[in-house]
Amino acid sequence: MTPFAYREQGLCVEAVPLTRIAAQYGTPCYVYSRAALEFAFRNFDGAFSGLPHLICYAVKANSNLAILDLFARLGAGFDIVSGGELKRVVAAGGDPSKVVFSGVGKTEAEMRLALELGIHCFNVESEAELYRLNEVAGGLKRRAPVSLRVNPDVNPRTHPYISTGLKESKFGIEYARAFELYQVAQGLPHLVVRGIDCHIGSQILQVEPFVDALERVLELVDRLKAAGIRLEHLDLGGGLGIRYRDECPPDLAEYARRLAERLAGRGLKLLLEPGRALVGNAGLLLTRVEYLKPGQTRHFAIVDAAMNDLMRPALYDAWHDILPVVPHQGSARTWEIVGPVCESGDFLGHARSLALAQGDLLAIMSAGAYGMSMASNYNSRPRAAEVMVSGEQVFLIRERESVEALYALEHLLPTDALSAS
Numbered sequence: 001m002t003p004f005a006y007r008e009q010g011l012c013v014e015a016v017p018l019t020r021i022a023a024q025y026g027t028p029c030y031v032y033s034r035a036a037l038e039f040a041f042r043n044f045d046g047a048f049s050g051l052p053h054l055i056c057y058a059v060k061a062n063s064n065l066a067i068l069d070l071f072a073r074l075g076a077g078f079d080i081v082s083g084g085e086l087k088r089v090v091a092a093g094g095d096p097s098k099v100v101f102s103g104v105g106k107t108e109a110e111m112r113l114a115l116e117l118g119i120h121c122f123n124v125e126s127e128a129e130l131y132r133l134n135e136v137a138g139g140l141k142r143r144a145p146v147s148l149r150v151n152p153d154v155n156p157r158t159h160p161y162i163s164t165g166l167k168e169s170k171f172g173i174e175y176a177r178a179f180e181l182y183q184v185a186q187g188l189p190h191l192v193v194r195g196i197d198c199h200i201g202s203q204i205l206q207v208e209p210f211v212d213a214l215e216r217v218l219e220l221v222d223r224l225k226a227a228g229i230r231l232e233h234l235d236l237g238g239g240l241g242i243r244y245r246d247e248c249p250p251d252l253a254e255y256a257r258r259l260a261e262r263l264a265g266r267g268l269k270l271l272l273e274p275g276r277a278l279v280g281n282a283g284l285l286l287t288r289v290e291y292l293k294p295g296q297t298r299h300f301a302i303v304d305a306a307m308n309d310l311m312r313p314a315l316y317d318a319w320h321d322i323l324p325v326v327p328h329q330g331s332a333r334t335w336e337i338v339g340p341v342c343e344s345g346d347f348l349g350h351a352r353s354l355a356l357a358q359g360d361l362l363a364i365m366s367a368g369a370y371g372m373s374m375a376s377n378y379n380s381r382p383r384a385a386e387v388m389v390s391g392e393q394v395f396l397i398r399e400r401e402s403v404e405a406l407y408a409l410e411h412l413l414p415t416d417a418l419s420a421s
């Protein structure tokens with residue numbers, strides 16, 4: 001599936017040239033391909049067709065309503081980590097009964113909302129959360145469906161900031177305590193034990209860590225079964241990596257086969273929470289070169305997108321391919337691709353060999369996941385617009401913010417308060 005290709009008018013998304021999108025919607029602008037999103041979901045879902053399963057898209061990767069709507073129509077469930085994400089799922093037409101709620105800090109209000117909407121399961125991350133959830137559910141005269149998110153202590157072999165399944169991590173319940181806490185959960189009157197959950201990290205490029213985690217979790221499933229605690233589902237979280245540069249992510253069929261092998265004959269429904277794998281390569285960030293600033297030691301191309309739009313390079317030193325929308329014949333130079341934000345860490349790419357002129361458009365690739373969803377208004381920069389391409393059509397799915405909207409919630413101190421000091 002190649003939704004991005006060079007044609008006569010330069011780089012296109014499906015049938016639409018990026019030059020047209022820039023002219024109509026301005027830059028910076030996130031551009032997604034509907035075909036790529038649908039393909040990614042169907043492909044992932046299809047790989048597990050031999051097993052009872054539910055793909056719960058991790059909303060945090062990209063929470064635009066149009067994307068949630070698309071996945072909901074394809075039958076997705078959703079993995080959420082806040083009341084805000086739950087409200088987005090509902091606003092997009094998602095089915096709350098296919099929602100799992102992860103996260104270490106669920107508030108009472110978030111629990112209440114999720115119980116009232118009837119979500120599928122809470123992935124509980126601590127003993128204290130079990131007691132709080134029991135109380136909140138009791139207050140609503142309901143029983144809360146729960147899984148314990150177990151920390152299997154396996155190394156996902158990824159960036160340390162996005163490893164979550166090691167015992168040093170704040171996530172999940174310590175493996176050694178999980179059995180005992182299942183017994184606690186079983187004894188609490190307003191909880192129903194439904195399943196078991198783990199999530200070991202993100203951008204994982206081998207199948208082994210998933211298999212190791214699954215085996216650890218299955219050991220626990222067996223011990224629980226022997227103690228009379230039967231589970232309906234096993235949620236293995238998300239984390240499957242994608243190609244940003246030259247990575248070789250695991251083949252989906254192989255990933256599915258290795259998991260299915262270990263789950264065979266157990267009667268457990270498999271839940272998965274992919275984020276990046278469904279949206280990462282379906283989107284790009286379109287930006288324009290504002291200035292070229294060649295120097296003695298380094299040459300800077302200053303573009304109109306910045307770390308507030310795409311934080312991954314600044315935060316993880318992450319690589320995103322940067323392509324010229326209309327390639328030049330001119331000779332290439334090595335450029336630092338940087339934004340206008342007042343931070344030395346504000347870069348989108350180091351040492352990129354490109355033939356550039358002021359005013360050129362660039363496409364920052366593989367920006368569909370953790371791009372817009374991690375954007376901020378730092379330096380009072382309005383967040384970018386988002387559009388979705390479908391064949392020859394372009395749909396605006398999020399307007400560019402206005403600068404006024406950025407301070408609309410703020411208040412000046414009243415004059416009398418100022419004169420009193």
Ligand SMILES: Cc1ncc(COP(=O)(O)O)c(C=O)c1O
Binds near residue numbers: 239273
């Ligand atoms: C609990 C949980 N589920 C799912 C995901 C999605 O991860 P990814 O986008 O790597 O698939 C994350 C993020 O790492 C997460 O924390």
Ligand SMILES: N[C@@H](CCCC[NH3+])C(=O)O
Binds near residue numbers: 060202203
């Ligand atoms: N935000 C990260 C992934 C974190 C996953 C969330 N648990 C990234 O951009 O790669």
